[in-house]
Amino acid sequence: MRTIFFRLFLSFSLTILLTGLISGLVIFSISRRSVDSFRHTFLHQLHASIARSVVLMGQAAYVMRQYRGEQAFATYIHDIQSSMRTRLYLRIGTTLQPSDPPLAADILHKVDTTDLDSQTFVEEEDRLLIVAKRLQSPEGKKYVVIGLHRLGPPPGTDRPPPKGFIGKRFPHPPPPMEHEHSIWSLGGKDKEVRLLVFLPVAGMICYLLARSFSAPLARLRRITRRIAEGELSARIGASLGKPGNEIGDLARDFDLMADRLEGMITGQKRLLRNISHELRSPLARLNIALELAKKRFHADNDDILIRIGRESERLEALIGQLLTLTRGEAFVIDQETPLVALPDLLREIAEDVQFETNHQGKGILLKEMEQLAVVGSRELLRQAIENVVRNGAYYTRAGSTVEIGLTRTCDHAAAWATIVVRDHGPGVPEDKIAHLKEPFFRVAEARERNSGGTGLGLAIAHQVVRRHGGAIAFRNSEDRDGLIVEIHLPFPQLLPASLAERGCELYATFS
DSSP states (O other): OOOOHHHHHHHHHHHHHHHHHHHHHHHHHHHHHHHHHHHHHHHHHHHHHHHHHHHHHHHHHHHHHHOOOOOHHHHHHHHHHHHSSSSEEEETTEEEESSSSOOHHHHHHHTTTTTTSSSOOOETTEEEEEEEEEEEEEOOOEEEEOOOOOOOOOOTTSHHHHHHHOOOOOOOOOOOOOOGGGGGTTTTGGGGHHHHHHHHHHHHHHHHHHHHHHHHHHHHHHHHHHHHHTTTTTOOOTTTTTTHHHHHHHHHHHHHHHHHHHHHHHHHHHHHHHHHHHHHHHHHHHHHHHHHHHTTTTTTTTTHHHEEEEEHHHHHHHHHHHHHHHHHHHHHOTTTOOEEEEHHHHHHHHHHHHHHHGGOOEEEEEEEEEEOOEEOOOOHHHHHHHHHHHHHHHHHTOOOOOEEOOOOOOETEEEEEEEEEOOHHHHHHHHGGTTTTSSSSSSSSHHHHHTTTOOOOHHHHHHHHHHTTEEEEEEEOHHHHHHEEEEEEEOTSSOHHHHHHHHHHHHHHHH
């Protein structure tokens, strides 16, 4: 969860979910109020229309009773009830017509307690609409029309359609919105289908958005690593966006910085190489002049000339190391690069250093030596490893040995040839270990001047090992008795895969 991709993916997912939830709630609230308002208005208008119809039918019933008699009035009341689901009553004075079926006492009480002269009484109770209105006949008599209308679908829609009927009947009125049809049910019966459609689509959108932001950063990171590994020509290019895009502008600024950095480092290397070459010519003439002076004046034992010769040799060694450093930086492994047998190389180095330090009571101890070979330059690898061994031989105590070992190791399924060089000297302060790879770095200036060191030996070793695709690491021993240098060189890809697998097994055994 610490990567920017997962953070962006989670942010976009939460944003979409919260936006969808809030939008759904707002839409539901607005639609619910709209539906409720429409329903209320519709019912009010419906009740008003039914009330007017009931009043008109009451007037007609009164006229029918007055001019055609009780029998016509009863027939009219019966027809209205059967066809319109409406029972009509006329209250003339204190008499209620028709008397059968009797009007409920509570309804009669509501009518009596309402001012019917100024308003029409309309009330719904259990799907029964009660309407009451006081009217006046042409003769000036007042009477009250009371109607009980049973609400429901339009009359006749509950009966089967006539034979040969083609078309649709009037639908029943929509039922009121219940809880299971609200927003909290996510759509009722099809909520699972909606979720199955919504979640993958939202997830894909979030993934693409997060990927569009994290992919340029991942490419920028890869290019940065390539530059850090020494590939100064690596560039991002215009693949991250056009001008005006923040990430694209960052990529262009990064390429500009890389161009300037490459120019500075290349110029520095060229200057160092040119100086090294240019110094060799006057140095050679200086050595010839020195030898001629010794012969002319017969001064082979002159202290001043001897000192000049010693300083000239040191300068010659410094120039040689600078040229070695330059060659190491320019070295590239290709298909024609040969294999180097490491055990033979280590034995040669050990014999040379042993011969030079034997009179000091110091020795070289070859420990475990596996038959390993790597692809590379034998000359450069010899120079690098010899610098490390000579450094250890100089600082190890008199009477002790420098230990050299060669084993297979495994790291993340990659096999390595690991050379371990350990001395028994004073070690290096922890805060200065990281600087041992830097050219001209000296742990102690006075000691290095007395030893004649230039601070280039370990820098050359680091540069050569890095150009061979390996790494070099420095650390003090756990018992504070010397420095341990580990040189890791990769196995060539042309070796069988079983060799790498065997190396992993051996590494697990040693650890």
